[in-house]
Amino acid sequence: MTIPGGSRIFDSGAAGYERTIAITLRPVARRVVDGAALQPGDVVLDAGTGTGNAAALAVGDGRSVLGIDGAPGMIEIARRTVPGARFEVMDFARLDVADETFDAVIACHSLLFAEDRVAALREWLRVTRPGGRLSLSVPGPQDLTPSIVYREVYERHGISTAGRYPEVDDLGPDAESAGWVGARVAADPTISIRLADEGHFRAWRDLGARGEATRDWTPEQHEALTREMLAATPRDVDGAYVMPFGAIFLTARKADLDR
Numbered sequence: 001m002t003i004p005g006g007s008r009i010f011d012s013g014a015a016g017y018e019r020t021i022a023i024t025l026r027p028v029a030r031r032v033v034d035g036a037a038l039q040p041g042d043v044v045l046d047a048g049t050g051t052g053n054a055a056a057l058a059v060g061d062g063r064s065v066l067g068i069d070g071a072p073g074m075i076e077i078a079r080r081t082v083p084g085a086r087f088e089v090m091d092f093a094r095l096d097v098a099d100e101t102f103d104a105v106i107a108c109h110s111l112l113f114a115e116d117r118v119a120a121l122r123e124w125l126r127v128t129r130p131g132g133r134l135s136l137s138v139p140g141p142q143d144l145t146p147s148i149v150y151r152e153v154y155e156r157h158g159i160s161t162a163g164r165y166p167e168v169d170d171l172g173p174d175a176e177s178a179g180w181v182g183a184r185v186a187a188d189p190t191i192s193i194r195l196a197d198e199g200h201f202r203a204w205r206d207l208g209a210r211g212e213a214t215r216d217w218t219p220e221q222h223e224a225l226t227r228e229m230l231a232a233t234p235r236d237v238d239g240a241y242v243m244p245f246g247a248i249f250l251t252a253r254k255a256d257l258d259r
């Protein structure tokens with residue numbers, strides 16, 4: 001399988017991801033899993049599982065959990081670190097899974113990488129059984145994401161931040177146009193990304209540096225940007241770098257044909 005566009009930076013950057021963002025996203029994954037109201041014995045899909053954060057929390061009570069991701073490097077780590085779940089390399093927009101397989105689909109901070117959000121949500125609906133549930137998160141609202149901390153730095157370096165994250169008001173309508181019902185959206189502006197020290201910050205930057213906008217830059221250009229970003233990032237009392245990020249949570253369900 002060709003690695004989907006949204007997975008490219010995560011494949012070679014998987015080890016750095018595991019040490020940095022995966023840790024800081026755990027409380028968000030917890031809320032995503034809680035939002036799915038999982039039942040004993042449920043069959044669960046974690047779409048864009050990464051290193052298996054949400055899948056790990058969904059395991060238990062006899063549930064069967066499949067985590068899929070487009071980045072083989074992420075799946076390799078998930079297989080090694082999350083016992084009890086199954087992991088496959090797969091594009092979440094074209095799932096190699098039969099219709100109506102899952103009781104619940106969970107997706108922590110992965111939908112934002114979909115080329116076509118509604119098409120991905122429609123694919124997730126296809127593999128959900130009638131009455132099944134969806135629970136996901138994305139970063140936001142837009143003005144809380146790193147765009148705000150780094151706006152001036154990015155502008156100085158000619159990096160556009162326009163349209164990078166889904167808008168709060170778009171998520172519910174996107175889910176409903178894909179066919180989900182009862183969509184509920186809640187934004188939590190208190191969520192932040194915490195990077196323990198400069199090494200962790202640089203590992204996070206290394207992921208960003210693989211993105212389209214700056215992939216062809218020289219090492220000197222990257223270093224200049226990283227230094228300015230380090231200087232602009234708020235620090236905690238223990239020295240950690242803390243970026244406001246926010247999180248938007250969406251829950252919805254697939255209509256039950258019996259009702």
Ligand SMILES: C[S@@+](CC[C@H](N)C(=O)[O-])C[C@H]1O[C@@H](n2cnc3c(N)ncnc32)[C@H](O)[C@@H]1O
Pocket residue numbers: 004005006007008010011021022025029047048049050051052053054068069070071074090091092093107108109110113114
């Ligand atoms: C920010 S990470 C989140 C990972 C994980 N859910 C977590 O909570 O740590 C986004 C993940 O979505 C995956 N992804 C992006 N586009 C994808 C696609 N089309 N199909 C499958 N996975 C995709 C990436 O490879 C990456 O692992």
